[in-house]
Every structure is written in structure tokens, then in C-alpha cells.
């Protein structure tokens with residue numbers, strides 16, 4: 001029997017809804033299954049435990065933190081129905097710019113010999129600003145010209161990589177100050193990753209920004225008619241994604257204690273993979289930060305598990321590709337089931 | 343009257359004991375129906391009664407939890423719409439399922455294009471077949487036109503043409519006329535009579551009860567997922583039917599009380615949009631319903647879009663409260679107190695994948711329920727729940743996704759979205775499209791209440807009774823121009839049709 005909402009005591013009284021598991025449950029199960037599979041394979045092939053090794057787990061999370069920070073931004077872009085292919089290049093560009101302002105006076109051929117030993121906020125702020133600017137370009141291109149996000153960010157991807165090379169004529173930037181290097185050491189990147197994920201988890205769920213982001217992804221035309229300034233909102237979303245790529249650039253250069261233009265090639269794909277594995281739908285309107293965090297961890301477990309089993313890096317990439325495709329197929333399947341159920 | 347006399351023809355399709363529930367909530371319970379050769383079997387019921395669900399089961403789009411289908415006595419197991427089509431069952435869906443970027447011809451013949459020896463599409467043949475089909479429906483459409491550029495009524499005709507192109511034995515029509523004007527609807531009825539004479543069995547879902555007496559051989563009514571009864575339209579009056587559907591008597595729509603000397607809320611002066619309408623001038627007073635009548639394609643929807651800032655006028659001026667204003671975007675319109683319920687809820691209304699609650703609150707969030715960017719979820723939920731019960735939206739839970747609601751209830755959600763903003767000026771484009779009689783009466787009462795509280799309403803409608811029941815004045819449009827503005831006592835159906843069709 002159907003009742004109008006008015007006749008129901010309270011919306012929370014719907015039992016059907018409560019029985020449903022959160023969408024992340026499935027992805028979390030995949031994560032656990034993968035970890036257990038590596039544990040088992042570990043005992044069989046290398047006679048070691050995969051999980052009972054704190055050091056390995058720490059390194060694993062450290063490795064994916066940078067991807068995680070990018071994925072937090074990319075998830076929001078994907079929820080609007082867009083895509084950001086520029087993040088890896090933007091990471092490299094911001095790493096170069098930030099590193100060039102973080103050199104110590106001991107550097108032999110500093111990029112700016114007059115600007116060494118600067119307080120750490122300056123390179124950090126510069127990195128974030130460059131990242132946000134790249135995102136602003138992405139967003140403005142999409143909003144003003146109406147070209148597909150794929151094309152706009154592809155252009156920025158190429159240009160940002162070129163800019164990163166041009167910036168020092170291809171030379172790496174090294175000899176960074178200790179306070180700057182401290183940003184990338186220890187568990188700091190992990191803390192930063194989890195903090196950004198938390199901030200944007202809250203933003204997506206509890207703020208107007210989040211509601212509008214989902215609405216645009218669900219039906220852009222309807223969102224416009226409902227009074228959302230779609231173009232302006234997209235600019236904000238892409239700028240945030242750029243800012244987070246900038247943050248990732250700072251973390252990368254601090255951890256490597258240098259900046260190189262070839263850094264983080266293909267990172268955009270890992271970030272997109274983390275979001276999609278985490279349940280974000282490339283058709284827009286769907287995605288959650290908790291899923292993205294789990295998706296990031298899945299990437300980490302796979303990478304670290306393969307290294308642990310001493311399997312060649314080539315195979316890693318092949319398997320990673322397969323996982324991404326599987327995640328997209330799973331999304332399609334979910335959508336189709338939802339449509340035929342209607 | 344049903345020309346095919348007694349509905350005693352041999353059985354074509356039998357639905358027996360069909361039940362279906364969605365996440366534990368029953369949408370259909372033990373429904374048994376028969377469709378005979380060469381008859382039109384009308385299916386009626388309130389929004390959410392289960393009509394579309396039942397029809398989707400017959401068309402293989404979803405599978406029943408219990409019960410079975412028999413086609414000419416043989417049990418039928420349908421796993422997909424493709425299997426239903428192969429068995430000779432085609433369906434015209436309530437929500438259009440067309441590809442906007444493809445041409446009319448491609449949409450109709452998709453995956454069945456005539457091919458030459460090399461496996462390439464024979465375009466000329468494709469166009470010829472399309473033209474023949476459209477001619478049969480009496481519509482004048484270019485087979486090569488891109489579908490997305492066509493008005494809703496034309497897209498509806500394409501959907502109908504596609505279903506006809508299968509030459510099926512069973513044809514299901516789920517509210518085919520809800521987006522059509524009277525003229526297109528008449529043509530469709532002629533086609534239906536022709537199909538019936540050729541022995542096709544037709545399931546026909548509608549909320550327009552008056553259509554039935556001219557069309558249906560049998561009428562079945564569903565209420566809350568149960569089959570209430572089947573009868574012959576000859577044995578029923580309009581009131582009987584409504585009583586079967588709703589289970590109670592309906593209050594008649596309130597008579598519009600004339601407004602005296604109310605200030606002008608919104609006016610247009612020589613407003614034009616090249617290619618759509620030209621030199622449109624009118625005044626809309628506070629507390630008034632200005633009905634906008636006209637044939638489909640007369641530029642009415644574009645006029646509303648222009649008033650709301652979706653399209654920008656190429657000439658002319660809009661004034662609000664006497665002052666000229668520039669409305670170049672929906673937010674600009676909203677900030678001036680304008681709300682707009684669009685005609686096509688799928689393209690420009692619903693946010694699929696999001697909940698009923700999120701669909702209701704979205705426009706209000708630009709102004710209300712937000713502090714420092716954070717949504718006050720409790721306040722928003724209370725306001726939306728209040729609106730949902732005021733509009734009697736039938737949803738198991740406000741957290742359900744909007745696309746799980748029946749069409750009429752989706753429409754109410756979209757209306758509620760704007761009412762939450764308390765607009766001073768409300769633009770309504772076919773406000774009761776796909777809404778059942780009971781809900782329609784409720785929406786009409788609601789409009790009357792809003793108007794008596796001083797809201798100015800511009801209401802576009804292709805339903806003459808709706809225009810006549812609610813409007814204080816009627817503006818008739820013809821091919822992008824105002825053909826006349828009639829006062830209530832001069833607005834008769836004959837006069838309106840005369841101006842609209844001239």
C-alpha cells in the first residue's frame with residue numbers, strides 16, 4: 001500500500017531504506033578481499049605476512065596520499081558530470097614553482113638566487129595559487145566556451161606540462177629547505193589527505209555547494225532552470241580541483257625534496273581511477289568522498305601488494321587498467337539495473 | 343461512442359494475478375485484465391496507482407514478482423523489451439525515450455535501418471519510410487530534423503510513430519496525449535480507430551476522462567495497485583469513473599473570482615524572440631490567472647522561457663511592478679520573485695538520481711535554509727515534508743529517488759519546488775500534464791488559493807477545460823503573435839479555437 005507522505009508518522013519510519021547498506025559497503029568489501037588475497041598469496045609465495053607489517057602499511061598509505069589529495073578534487077569534478085585530465089601536469093607545474101621558491105641558500109644554481117631560505121608559507125602559497133589558477137582556466141574554458149571538460153582539461157594538461165619544462169628549461173630544482181621538506185615527511189601527507197577528504201566530505205553532504213554540485217551532475221539543464229548559476233559553480237569546482245592538485249604538487253616536491261617537470265606522469269588517471277573505483281559515476285550526479293578514500297586505498301593495496309609479491313611493475317599497470325575498467329562496468333551495471341527497476 | 347460494439351472479441355492478451363513491489367512496497371497486487379482483439383482497453387487510476395508499472399510489465403521492461411501473461415492463450419515470459427517487441431507488443435512510454443542528437447528518422451528506425459548490400463544505411467529509403475509513417479499520423483515533420491530541436495509535442499509524435507512502426511499486435515499507450523494539443527490528439531484518435539479496425543489490441547492509459555467516451559471499448563480502473571473493476575464506457579458516467587478511481591467525490595474547481603484594479607505585476611511590451619514569437623504585449627495583474635491558449639508550436643513555451651531569462655528577447659521590454667527590468671538568467675528572474683514550472687519535466691525539471699527531498703529544496707537553497715554555506719537540514723526537511731503533504735505527494739519516503747515516483751507525483755514535486763520560494767509571479771507551462779483528476783483538482787485549488795493571496799499566474803495550457811476553469815483572462819497565441827486577449831465572460835471554447843486556428 002502507498003500512503004501519501006502526510007499520512008506517515010515520520011519519514012524515518014521507512015523500513016525499506018534502513019535495510020539498505022550504504023553504497024560504500026561493496027567497495028569496502030573489495031578492499032578487504034584484496035588485502036586478504038595478498039595476505040594469502042604472501043604466505044604461499046614469499047612466506048611472509050602482507051598485513052602484519054606496520055612499515056609496509058605506512059609506506060603504502062604514504063604512497064597513495066598524493067593521489068588521494070588529487071582524487072578528492074577529481075571526485076567533485078566527476079560528480080558535476082565532468083572530468084579533469086590536467087591534474088598530473090598541474091601537480092608537476094606546481095611542484096616546480098613551489099620548489100623554486102623553497103630552495104635553501106646552499107643550492108648552487110638556485111632558480112632565484114635572491115629568493116632562497118624563504119619562510120615555508122611562501123612556496124606553499126605559491127603552489128596552491130598556481131594550482132588554483134590552472135583550475136580556474138579549466139573551469140572558465142568550460143563555462144565560457146561550453147567545450148566538453150575532456151577537451152578543455154586535455155589542453156591544460158599539455159600546456160601545464162610544457163610550462164613545467166619551460167620554467168627551468170628542463171632542469172630539476174633541488175636543495176630545498178628543511179622546513180619545506182618536513183611537509184612531505186612522516187605521516188604529514190597522510191594527515192593532509194585525510195583532512196582534505198573530511199573537509200570535502202562535509203562540504204558535499206552538508207553545504208549548498210555540495211547540493212548544487214550534485215544537482216548539476218544529475219541534470220545540468222534542470223539545475224539551470226532551478227536557478228543555479230551553473231557556469232559560475234563549475235568554475236568554483238574546477239578551481240578547487242586545481243587547488244588540490246597544487247597541494248599535491250607541494251606534497252610531492254616536499255617528499256622528493258626536489259621538483260622535476262616529468263613528475264607525476266599519468267597521475268590524473270590514478271586519481272580518476274580512485275574516484276571511479278570508489279563509486280563516482282562518470283555520467284555525473286553520483287559519488288561520495290568516503291568511496292574515494294576507499295578507492296584510493298584499493299589502488300595502494302594493489303601497488304604495494306604487487307611489489308610485495310615481487311611482481312614486475314608492468315603487470316601492475318596492466319592490472320590497474322583492468323580494475324578501472326571493471327569499476328566502470330560495475331557502474332554501468334548499477335545504472336542499468338536502476339533504470340530497468342523503474 | 344465505442345464503434346466496435348460489444349467488447350466480446352477473442353482474447354488477445356491476458357494478464358493474470360500480477361503483483362509487483364519495489365523495495366517492499368507493493369505497486370501492483372494481484373491484477374487480472376484481458377485485452378481483446380480489435381479493442382481499445384483504457385486504464386485509469388490516480389497518480390501512482392500502478393498503471394505504468396503494469397504496462398511496463400506487459401512490455402517486458404520490468405518483470406512481475408508473481409502472476410503471468412498470456413498472448414493468444416500461450417504463456418509469455420518476457421525478459422526484455424526486445425522480447426516483447428518480437429512477440430508483437432510495442433509501448434509508447436509516458437516519459438519519452440528518444441535520442442535528442444539524432445534525427446527523427448534515426449530515432450524511429452534505430453537498429454532497424456534499411457541496409458544495402460554493403461551493410462550501409464539506405465538513407466533515401468529511410469526517409470521515405472519515415473515520411474510515410476508521419477503522413478499516416480498526419481504530422482508535418484522533416485525526417486532529417488534533429489530531434490532535440492523539436493517542441494515537446496512533436497517529440498511525442500515521433501515516439502508514437504516509432505511504436506507504430508513495429509506493426510505490433512498489442513500497442514500500449516501510456517498517456518500519449520498528455521503533451522499534445524487538441525488537433526494532434528484528434529489525429530492520434532483517428533489512427534487508433536484505424537488500428538482497432540485492423541484488429542490491433544490497444545491498452546490506453548490516460549487522465550483525460552473525456553477522451554474515453556469517444557475511444558474506449560472497455561475501461562479498467564486501478565486504485566493503489568489493485569484492480570477495482572472493468573466496465574463498458576456506455577454504462578458509466580464521468581462521475582462514476584472518478585468515483586471508482588478516487589473512492590470519493592471531488593470538489594469542483596473553484597470559480598475564478600474577478601480581480602478588480604489590482605496592480606500590474608508583470609507586463610511585456612512588444613516582446614520578440616526571433617524565430618519564435620513577435621511583438622507580444624500583455625499585462626499580468628497581481629491575483630490574476632492569465633491563461634495562455636494556442637496550438638502547440640504557437641510560441642507559448644518560448645515566451646515563458648524568455649520571461650524567465652532562459653532565452654533573451656531580441657526586442658521589446660519586460661516590466662515588473664511598472665519598472666523595466668533585464669532578466670538575462672533564471673537567478674535574475676527568481677530574485678525578482680518569478681517561478682517557472684517547465685513543460686518537459688524530464689529534460690528541464692527532474693534531477694534524476696537525487697531524492698525527492700533534494701529535488702524539492704534545490705531552488706529554495708539559493709535563498710533559504712542556508713547559513714554560512716551550510717544547509718540547515720532539519721528546517722529544509724520540515725519545509726519539504728510540509729509541502730509534500732500540502733500537495734499530497736505520494737511517495738513512500740522523501741529520501742527515495744525522484745524517478746521512482748509516478749509521473750503525476752513528479753509533477754507535484756516540481757510545482758512544490760517553486761512554491762517553497764513563495765513567488766509573486768508564477769509561470770506555469772502545462773501545470774497538470776500527466777496529473778490525475780483528483781490531483782488536478784487539488785492543483786487547481788492550489789492555484790486558486792495562491793491567486794487569491796495575490797500571486798500573479800501566467801498559465802499555459804493545451805487543455806481547454808483547464809484554461810476555462812482557472813483563467814481570469816485568456817491570451818490566445820497564433821504562430822508567435824497574440825491573436826487576442828479575451829475577458830473571462832467572452833472566452834468560450836469556440837472563440838478561443840477560432841483565434842488559435844485562424
Ligand SMILES: Nc1ncnc2c1ncn2[C@@H]1O[C@H](COP(=O)(O)OP(=O)(O)OP(=O)(O)O)[C@@H](O)[C@H]1O
Nearest residue numbers: 341342364369389390391392393394395748749750
Ligand atoms: N523503480 C521504482 N522504484 C520504486 N518505486 C517505484 C518504481 N517504479 C514505480 N514505483 C512506485 O510504484 C507506484 C506505481 O507507479 P506507476 O508509475 O505505475 O503509477 P501510475 O499509475 O502510472 O501513475 P501516473 O498516473 O502518475 O503516471 C508508485 O507509487 C511509484 O512510486
Ligand SMILES: [Mg+2]
Nearest residue numbers: 393394436749
Ligand atoms: Mg504512469
